[in-house]
Amino acid sequence: MSDSASPRVVLVKGDDPTLVAQSTALAIEDALGDADPALSLEDLTGDERGPAGVAESASTSPFLSDRRVVVLRDVGRFGAGDVAPLVDYLASPLETSTVVLAAGGGSTVPALTKAVQKAGAVVDAGVPRGKGRSSWVTERLKDAPVKVDAAAARLVEAHLGDDLGRLAPLLEILAAAYGPGARITPGDVEPFLGDTGGAAPWDLTDAIDKGDVAAALGQLHRALNGAARHPLVLISSLHNHVARMARLDGASVTSESEAAALLGIAAYPARKALTQARRLGTERLLDALVLVADADVDLRGRSSWAPELILEVLVARLTRLSRARRA
Numbered sequence: 001m002s003d004s005a006s007p008r009v010v011l012v013k014g015d016d017p018t019l020v021a022q023s024t025a026l027a028i029e030d031a032l033g034d035a036d037p038a039l040s041l042e043d044l045t046g047d048e049r050g051p052a053g054v055a056e057s058a059s060t061s062p063f064l065s066d067r068r069v070v071v072l073r074d075v076g077r078f079g080a081g082d083v084a085p086l087v088d089y090l091a092s093p094l095e096t097s098t099v100v101l102a103a104g105g106g107s108t109v110p111a112l113t114k115a116v117q118k119a120g121a122v123v124d125a126g127v128p129r130g131k132g133r134s135s136w137v138t139e140r141l142k143d144a145p146v147k148v149d150a151a152a153a154r155l156v157e158a159h160l161g162d163d164l165g166r167l168a169p170l171l172e173i174l175a176a177a178y179g180p181g182a183r184i185t186p187g188d189v190e191p192f193l194g195d196t197g198g199a200a201p202w203d204l205t206d207a208i209d210k211g212d213v214a215a216a217l218g219q220l221h222r223a224l225n226g227a228a229r230h231p232l233v234l235i236s237s238l239h240n241h242v243a244r245m246a247r248l249d250g251a252s253v254t255s256e257s258e259a260a261a262l263l264g265i266a267a268y269p270a271r272k273a274l275t276q277a278r279r280l281g282t283e284r285l286l287d288a289l290v291l292v293a294d295a296d297v298d299l300r301g302r303s304s305w306a307p308e309l310i311l312e313v314l315v316a317r318l319t320r321l322s323r324a325r326r327a
Helices: 017-032 051-058 080-090 110-119 131-142 150-160 164-178 186-192 201-210 213-226 231-248 256-263 267-302 307-326
Strands: 009-013 041-043 068-072 097-102 121-124
Touching: 009 017, 009 110, 017 068, 017 097, 017 164, 051 068, 051 080, 051 097, 080 110, 110 121, 131 150, 131 164, 150 164, 150 186, 164 186, 164 213, 164 307, 186 213, 201 213, 201 231, 201 267, 201 307, 213 231, 213 307, 231 256, 231 267, 231 307, 256 267, 267 307
Parallel strands: 009 097, 009 121, 041 068, 068 097
Antiparallel strands: none
16 A cells, blocks of 8 residues: 555454454554665554653654654553543644554543544454354455465364464465465365374474474474473474574584584484584575574564464474475
């Protein structure tokens, strides 16, 4: 959407926090367009000034950019007195600013909703009931990064139930596992839907190194649910696994004993790390390090996704790196 067509304010409402977060992210992306977020984006969610701070920032002309995007989440936590400065601002908003508000924290003050309707747009991130629910899922599958056939679509809808906030992450996982544009059947989807018992940490990394997406995700689910391992513990384990291989890459190491000495670990895991480092090569090891680092930041609050979903996408992508190298 071009800047001239962008609304000056957007309010994203809905009952599902995940769907609200996803729609809010899309609204921010749309408002930014080609602008650099570092120069144009201000997220005042944790700012104690609240709506008054949003009004103040939005009233200021952008600096080193042609637009300013100001974000405030959980607007339902503010009362009528709190939102009054923002309501006043929206009566005559600045053309170079876009305000993005996300529902949550309670009921949004009616005066603010009316002001948004006059100056911009209200986006409903909720899912329709009855037959509309299936249509909602179908529309999103049309824009998915993979091609989900009818039987797989029915399986996904039935499995997710009312938890449709998982749909977008699931589609990203499928794209990471099978590649963008891949045709997805029920058999392709099933490994990504179930949970099993506990597993040892090396079972997960072994499955990743073998390039077996279904097995790797199964081991991840077992580690999270059966073994009750914390997501940050698992991301640390994956970081250590990739970092060991990265240390061996380019080092003057010719045997498992030398690898073990360099890494300070036993010979058997050192041999596995050395073998996999040679299989992947420098470029894919760098890709793996970036993927793990990004997921770590997401787990620590950058992403609105559930920790399990963040780890599922990471594991699928790491496994695909191994599988691509083998191919």
